[in-house]
Each structure stands twice: as structure tokens, then as C-alpha cells.
Amino acid sequence: MDYHNLYLFVKIIQKGSYIAAADELNIPTSTLSRRVQQLEEQFGYQLLYRSARKLSLTEAGALFYRRCQPLYEELIEATEGLEGELTSPKGTLKVTAPISLANELLNPWFFEFMKQYPGINLDLLLVNRNIDVKEEGVDVAFRIGEIHIPDWIVRNLFTSKFTLCCSPGLIRELGHPQSLEDLHQYPLIQSRRSKRWQFYDHNGAEHLFVGEPRFIFDELRGAVEAAEAGIGVSNLPDYVIGDALTAGRLITLLPQLHPADREVKMVYPHRKYLPAKVRLFIEFIMKKVEQERDNLSV
Structure with missing residues (x-):
């Protein structure tokens, strides 16, 4: 099924006519009519009575619209929510790090990140043992030395001399x-x-x-x-x-x-689409490492 046809069908109903929907979508009315026909052929029911200026729903069309409209509105809400997260990210970011690494180096970076993104809260777990980051629901972990976490990406930050x-x-x-x-x-x-x-x-x-x-x-x-x-x-x-x-x-x-030197690393889950708050945090840390490279004895 071409789900874009469902979107066009709902848009036609919302605008009240083929012409109004075509104007908003910037596509010809003939295209809209053809796409609705394709939808009808797939369902085996007529959904709309053909009229460019006056819209009439069949019984099947009215029933179908009542089912589709809540799904359509939920999709729009989800899309707008994603756009809002990307433009004004918010939520809680769980980070873990060794106690001394945070206290001696990372904490000022964390504070600067929180000031730059006031909508993001930081849940900081400071421990000197290697906790189960998956079980603890950690978004980003800082580790020193060897790391073996399946399906997690490892980013080298600097060499600790x-x-x-x-x-x-x-x-x-x-x-x-x-x-x-x-x-x-x-x-x-x-x-x-x-x-x-x-x-x-x-x-x-x-x-x-x-x-x-x-x-x-x-x-x-x-x-x-x-x-x-x-x-x-x-x-x-x-x-x-x-x-x-x-x-x-x-x-x-x-x-x-x-x-012997030891490598300081940042690790996070291997995901195709990282949440905006995680992606922004990673980018921020890598930028700070680059800015402080001379002071980190890299």
C-alpha cells in the first residue's frame, strides 16, 4: 500500500475539496483524483463521490476517514515533537564517568553543556568500577583503559600520561x-x-x-x-x-x-538514529577535546 495516498485522502477531507487540497499541497487536482482512485482500487470500495468543488464521502469513505484521522494526527504530533527535539532538545541524559576524571576534568564541560542546552537534564553517575551500562540505562559512558561493550561505539578522547x-x-x-x-x-x-x-x-x-x-x-x-x-x-x-x-x-x-599511558574514551550505544540530546552531547565533548588538546597531553 502507498501510505502517501492515505495522507492525500485525509488532506482532501480536511480541506473540504480537491481544489483546496491541491492548492495547499501544490499538486494538480487530477493527480489527487488519480491517487484516491488508486486507494479505492486497493480497498475495493468507493471512498469519495467525484466532484472538484463539492466533497461527498461514501459510507465506506466516512468510516475509513474516522479510522485514519486519529492516526494521521498522531503522526503529525510525533513529527512536530521530533522537530521540536531537534531545534530545542530536552530530556534527561544519563552519563557515567570515573569519579576523579569527572571532578578533575569533565565537570566544567558538563556544566557548560547544560548552560548551552537548558532543556537537557544531566543524570551523572560517578563510579570507579565498570558498571553494566546497559542495565543502568546509561546514554554515554567515559572509561579509562580497555573497553569491551558489545554493540557500543568507542571514541578515543585523549591519552592520559x-x-x-x-x-x-x-x-x-x-x-x-x-x-x-x-x-x-x-x-x-x-x-x-x-x-x-x-x-x-x-x-x-x-x-x-x-x-x-x-x-x-x-x-x-x-x-x-x-x-x-x-x-x-x-x-x-x-x-x-x-x-x-x-x-x-x-x-x-x-x-x-x-x-605507561592510558586511553580516555567515550562510549555510547551503536544506533542508526541517536536521540538529539545524545548526539549533541557527543559533538560537544569532541569539540571540547579538540579545544583543550594541548592541555590534555594528547
């Missing part, structure tokens, strides 16, 4: 370590999720270090404060400790070794 560091006071007390093995003699500050530190030398050879931590953290800001306070040595992302390194509150250790 790390620095092995500690406070100057700790070095004055214990001296500079000369190798990874020396770190066993130092108090360590380590993440609960990553107690193994990975390094590369100038030849690209991998070196692993596993020590006994004195302080275990879940949130990066606390780890930075502990390192600055001289609690121990830590391996932390540059986007968190950049200011402390520049100001001299933290210093770099074992410069002959390069800590």
Missing part, C-alpha cells in the same frame, strides 16, 4: 631512588584498581613494579594530597598533578623510565 612522583620532603628524607627496585624501600601510594605499575625505558622495553602500598586510594584527589604531604611515592595522571609538578609541590622520579 602518568608521572612517577613524590614530595620534595620525602626525597630529602629518603634520597632519590635510582631504580624500580629501590622503590621497595619507599612508602607507596597506589590505586585499589591498579597496584601494578608499568614502565618503558628509552629502548621500549617493558618494566613492571609491584610493591606493598602504605596508602590505597579510590579517588585521585586524595592521592595527590597524600603525595604532596609526603606520605609516599605515587604514579599519577598528569591532568591531576600538572599544577603540583609546575609549582614544585611534587617532583618527578626515575626520569629514565616512562610510565
Whole structure:
């Protein structure tokens, strides 16, 4: 069935005549008449009595119109709703991210997005564990490191570089370590999720270090404060400790070794048609990444 013929039929009834409908649709009355005839042939009933100026519905036509009109109006309402969402998007966007990544970097971006799109609400779920994004109804997730979510698109945002560091006071007390093995003699500050530190030398050879931590953290800001306070040595992302390194509150250790980088990524469901609120959020984040590229140590 050609459903466009249904639309033309309803439009003729609404306008009251072939001529009025033809004027609004900008098509010849002969075309309208032919399309209604096609509809009648498909149904096997006459729907309209033929008249260019006066419209008369048959019994079958009146019954059919009463059935079609609510569907037609619902379709128009849905179309207008979609257009409204595209021009003035609204609704709730559920986003998840690691706690420190949001607090240290993403939150200002989220706030700017909400100011730019006042009709979109943000439901922010901050966790350091990898939750089931499908079960939680997440629209967009930020993750660090490897990601395996079937049917989700992965967008690389930037490379998070790390620095092995500690406070100057700790070095004055214990001296500079000369190798990874020396770190066993130092108090360590380590993440609960990553107690193994990975390094590369100038030849690209991998070196692993596993020590006994004195302080275990879940949130990066606390780890930075502990390192600055001289609690121990830590391996932390540059986007968190950049200011402390520049100001001299933290210093770099074992410069002959390069800590392994980790990729910061944004993931979202693989859909042919993304909701406007999701599409706009993704575009906004990618634009911010481009604008802040030099500051993100990409």
C-alpha cells in the first residue's frame, strides 16, 4: 500500500475539496483524483463521490476517514515533537564517568553543556568500577583503559600520561631512588584498581613494579594530597598533578623510565538514529577535546 495516498485522502477531507487540497499541497487536482482512485482500487470500495468543488464521502469513505484521522494526527504530533527535539532538545541524559576524571576534568564541560542546552537534564553517575551500562540505562559512558561493550561505539578522547612522583620532603628524607627496585624501600601510594605499575625505558622495553602500598586510594584527589604531604611515592595522571609538578609541590622520579599511558574514551550505544540530546552531547565533548588538546597531553 502507498501510505502517501492515505495522507492525500485525509488532506482532501480536511480541506473540504480537491481544489483546496491541491492548492495547499501544490499538486494538480487530477493527480489527487488519480491517487484516491488508486486507494479505492486497493480497498475495493468507493471512498469519495467525484466532484472538484463539492466533497461527498461514501459510507465506506466516512468510516475509513474516522479510522485514519486519529492516526494521521498522531503522526503529525510525533513529527512536530521530533522537530521540536531537534531545534530545542530536552530530556534527561544519563552519563557515567570515573569519579576523579569527572571532578578533575569533565565537570566544567558538563556544566557548560547544560548552560548551552537548558532543556537537557544531566543524570551523572560517578563510579570507579565498570558498571553494566546497559542495565543502568546509561546514554554515554567515559572509561579509562580497555573497553569491551558489545554493540557500543568507542571514541578515543585523549591519552592520559602518568608521572612517577613524590614530595620534595620525602626525597630529602629518603634520597632519590635510582631504580624500580629501590622503590621497595619507599612508602607507596597506589590505586585499589591498579597496584601494578608499568614502565618503558628509552629502548621500549617493558618494566613492571609491584610493591606493598602504605596508602590505597579510590579517588585521585586524595592521592595527590597524600603525595604532596609526603606520605609516599605515587604514579599519577598528569591532568591531576600538572599544577603540583609546575609549582614544585611534587617532583618527578626515575626520569629514565616512562610510565605507561592510558586511553580516555567515550562510549555510547551503536544506533542508526541517536536521540538529539545524545548526539549533541557527543559533538560537544569532541569539540571540547579538540579545544583543550594541548592541555590534555594528547
